[in-house]
Amino acid sequence: MITITENAQKQFASMMEANGFEAFVFGASGGGCAGFNYLLEETKLADANEGDEILDFDGVKIVLDKFSVFAIAGTEIDYKVDVMGSRFEFSNPIATSGCGCGTSFSV
Numbered sequence: 001m002i003t004i005t006e007n008a009q010k011q012f013a014s015m016m017e018a019n020g021f022e023a024f025v026f027g028a029s030g031g032g033c034a035g036f037n038y039l040l041e042e043t044k045l046a047d048a049n050e051g052d053e054i055l056d057f058d059g060v061k062i063v064l065d066k067f068s069v070f071a072i073a074g075t076e077i078d079y080k081v082d083v084m085g086s087r088f089e090f091s092n093p094i095a096t097s098g099c100g101c102g103t104s105f106s107v
Helices: 006-019
Strands: 023-030 036-043 053-057 060-064 076-082 085-091 104-106
Touching: 006 060, 006 076
Parallel strands: 023 060
Antiparallel strands: 023 036, 036 104, 053 060, 076 085
16 A cells, blocks of 8 residues: 655654654645645554554554545655755655645645
8 A cells, every 4th residue: 555665664663662652644634735735643553543554564553544545545655864854755656746845745
């Protein structure tokens, strides 16, 4: 459904350990300059909704929001560190356009 790079997996694991996070929810919400924004935030597994999919990447649990799957299917999540700072980046094969900020897209 989605993939995460080794860099992203390490960053998620580090955030989980440092902050006591149990999982992350990944989805899309309406808004942004291109129509949708990526949603990536900490969550508890007990807060997952019926129909959400829970993926496990070597102990990093990602909850896929069932209402967002149409917009994020096939997305790869990466974590980048460069002169511009550090951030999660999303490579979405079904996005038809995106914004320069990297968090807004359309399908």
